Amino acid sequence: METISETACCRGRVGFYRHASEVLRLDAKFAVFLPEAALGGRRVPVIHVLAGLTGTEKTFFTKANALRYAAKHGVALVATDTSPRGAGVEGEDGSYDLGTGAGFYLDATHSSWSAHYRMGSYVASELPAFTEAAFPLDGTRRGIMGHSMGGHGALVHALRNPSSWRSVSAFAPIAHPVVVPWGEKSFAAYLGPDRESWKSWDATELLRSGHSHPATILVDQGLDDEFLERELRPQDFETAAAEAGQPLRLRRHAGYAHGYWFIQSFVEDHLAHHAAILKA
Amino acid sequence: METISETACCRGRVGFYRHASEVLRLDAKFAVFLPEAALGGRRVPVIHVLAGLTGTEKTFFTKANALRYAAKHGVALVATDTSPRGAGVEGEDGSYDLGTGAGFYLDATHSSWSAHYRMGSYVASELPAFTEAAFPLDGTRRGIMGHSMGGHGALVHALRNPSSWRSVSAFAPIAHPVVVPWGEKSFAAYLGPDRESWKSWDATELLRSGHSHPATILVDQGLDDEFLERELRPQDFETAAAEAGQPLRLRRHAGYAHGYWFIQSFVEDHLAHHAAILKA
Numbered sequence: 114m115e116t117i118s119e120t121a122c123c124r125g126r127v128g129f130y131r132h133a134s135e136v137l138r139l140d141a142k143f144a145v146f147l148p149e150a151a152l153g154g155r156r157v158p159v160i161h162v163l164a165g166l167t168g169t170e171k172t173f174f175t176k177a178n179a180l181r182y183a184a185k186h187g188v189a190l191v192a193t194d195t196s197p198r199g200a201g202v203e204g205e206d207g208s209y210d211l212g213t214g215a216g217f218y219l220d221a222t223h224s225s226w227s228a229h230y231r232m233g234s235y236v237a238s239e240l241p242a243f244t245e246a247a248f249p250l251d252g253t254r255r256g257i258m259g260h261s262m263g264g265h266g267a268l269v270h271a272l273r274n275p276s277s278w279r280s281v282s283a284f285a286p287i288a289h290p291v292v293v294p295w296g297e298k299s300f301a302a303y304l305g306p307d308r309e310s311w312k313s314w315d316a317t318e319l320l321r322s323g324h325s326h327p328a329t330i331l332v333d334q335g336l337d338d339e340f341l342e343r344e345l346r347p348q349d350f351e352t353a354a355a356e357a358g359q360p361l362r363l364r365r366h367a368g369y370a371h372g373y374w375f376i377q378s379f380v381e382d383h384l385a386h387h388a389a390i391l392k393a
Numbered sequence: 394m395e396t397i398s399e400t401a402c403c404r405g406r407v408g409f410y411r412h413a414s415e416v417l418r419l420d421a422k423f424a425v426f427l428p429e430a431a432l433g434g435r436r437v438p439v440i441h442v443l444a445g446l447t448g449t450e451k452t453f454f455t456k457a458n459a460l461r462y463a464a465k466h467g468v469a470l471v472a473t474d475t476s477p478r479g480a481g482v483e484g485e486d487g488s489y490d491l492g493t494g495a496g497f498y499l500d501a502t503h504s505s506w507s508a509h510y511r512m513g514s515y516v517a518s519e520l521p522a523f524t525e526a527a528f529p530l531d532g533t534r535r536g537i538m539g540h541s542m543g544g545h546g547a548l549v550h551a552l553r554n555p556s557s558w559r560s561v562s563a564f565a566p567i568a569h570p571v572v573v574p575w576g577e578k579s580f581a582a583y584l585g586p587d588r589e590s591w592k593s594w595d596a597t598e599l600l601r602s603g604h605s606h607p608a609t610i611l612v613d614q615g616l617d618d619e620f621l622e623r624e625l626r627p628q629d630f631e632t633a634a635a636e637a638g639q640p641l642r643l644r645r646h647a648g649y650a651h652g653y654w655f656i657q658s659f660v661e662d663h664l665a666h667h668a669a670i671l672k673a
Contacts (some may be wrong), residue, residue: 120617120646120649120650120654120655120656121615121646121647121649121655121658122649122654122655122657122658123657124658126648127654174454175653176453176455176456176459178458178461178657179657180654180657181458181657181661197597258623283563335401337400337401339667352419367401368400368406369400369401369402370400370401371436372400373455374400374401374402374460375400375401375402375405377402377403377458377460377461378401378402378403378404379459381461
């Protein structure tokens with residue numbers, strides 16, 4: 114592991130790192146915020162944060178204003194990148210919503226994407242294990258949250274592995290990707306033409322097929338979100354949750370749009386939500 | 394004035410705008426955060442925020458995590474750009490610390506810079522007047538703060554026009570630019586070879602020549618700041634303040650570096666400092 118930079122932040126420490134990822138078969142970058150309590154070596158709960166399309170491991174830490182609340186609750190944050198970098202797949206840099214910056218936190222199985230585009234396993238297994246070996250993080254108290262593509266990533270990973278992620282929340286998630294343009298484009302590329310195979314990476318379809326999470330899922334959605342109807346469809350997730358008996362707190366906010374101005378307005382509640390579960 | 398975008402944030406509204414600046418003789422962009430109270434038209438106190446080298450009108454709003462505290466105190470924020478854009482001066486895009494992104498919030502008088510590089514008058518007069526005509530801002534309760542080059546800009550403008558800026562604070566300001574490389578390079582370009590003429594745009598030299606501000610000046614400085622000794626020299630400002638009887642609260646923070654990880658750790662205190670003065 115290479116330390117790119119480390120500096121004090123909110124009485125804790127924010128660091129940026131690079132390591133050789135086994136599942137991605139490429140170097141990968143990630144970021145870690147440790148609250149003050151962890152600087153002395155005490156293992157603390159940790160929330161993994163997943164950014165949206167075009168983001169990097171820096172995006173959420175820089176723009177979400179979350180670190181002060183992680184510090185307040187004594188919780189660490191781990192931020193992953195949004196895709197492999199430099200995989201060399203033809204077309205990976207051709208559009209903002211496929212390839213670089215758009216890994217969708219799933220494991221590609223189709224064509225040339227499958228060699229490196231394995232953010233699913235990276236988020237589910239490799240990054241938690243790697244960071245919990247390198248930093249004082251308590252892997253038995255681990256949560257996940259994210260924004261847009263990353264909000265969906267948080268929902269999917271929590272539903273696929275509820276024992277691994279004890280708390281989950283999302284801002285403006287792409288809640289039903291298999292029926293929207295962003296999801297159809299990326300899932301067809303990464304997973305191939307068989308739409309049935311897409312469902313295991315779709316949060317709404319996971320609820321429909323019997324997956325659930327023991328904790329209440331917190332989702333915030335702005336009603337002036339420019340992607341709300343075309344790409345996000347939280348109502349599909351809401352309906353599936355109601356039918357499945359999945360506890361869900363979906364809050365709709367008039368006037369708020371898709372970006373980080375929305376996130377920073379409500380991020381305090383998300384950190385409190387995770388801390389209440391992880392520190393219970 | 395053209396509205397580039399407006400959206401809800403922290404129960405208030407953040408907006409980005411463009412207008413034709415008379416003093417810059419170019420289009421200029423700025424940003425305004427209005428707290429909830431101002432959305433109904435009530436005039437609220439306002440703090441102008443100045444970013445550092447390479448920044449824009451977006452930088453402080455995005456990275457400083459200040460909007461939530463402006464919302465809490467019912468104070469508006471106005472963010473300016475760091476230089477004119479597209480002035481066409483030879484060499485203005487050749488380095489990060491001169492020209493574009495590096496206007497130093499002063500009025501150039503030398504060579505071809507003097508036609509457009511007039512951020513001094515823009516910050517002192519045009520932008521406050523323009524924004525106070527267009528938004529419900531109370532120009533009798535106006536403060537100024539900034540970071541690095543912008544931290545110095547805040548100090549200089551407050552000392553040059555103490556009746557215009559009732560509260561002032563800075564993060565890691567370039568506190569004595571006439572004796573450091575960043576300042577020498579830009580002041581020589583913008584103001585010419587006569588070093589005496591530089592002193593009216595230098596915060597430490599203004600204190601030495603009898604300028605002062607009635608309010609306590611708040612300055613935060615990280616001790617792991619990579620520019621501390623070579624470019625910032627807060628101790629010069631501290632000594633000049635002590636000799637001039639200028640109330641100054643200079644806080645030094647072990648472990649903190651130059652960037653926004655430092656700012657976001659202490660920005661709450663700055664908003665409280667301004668609010669206490671502006672709302673007294």
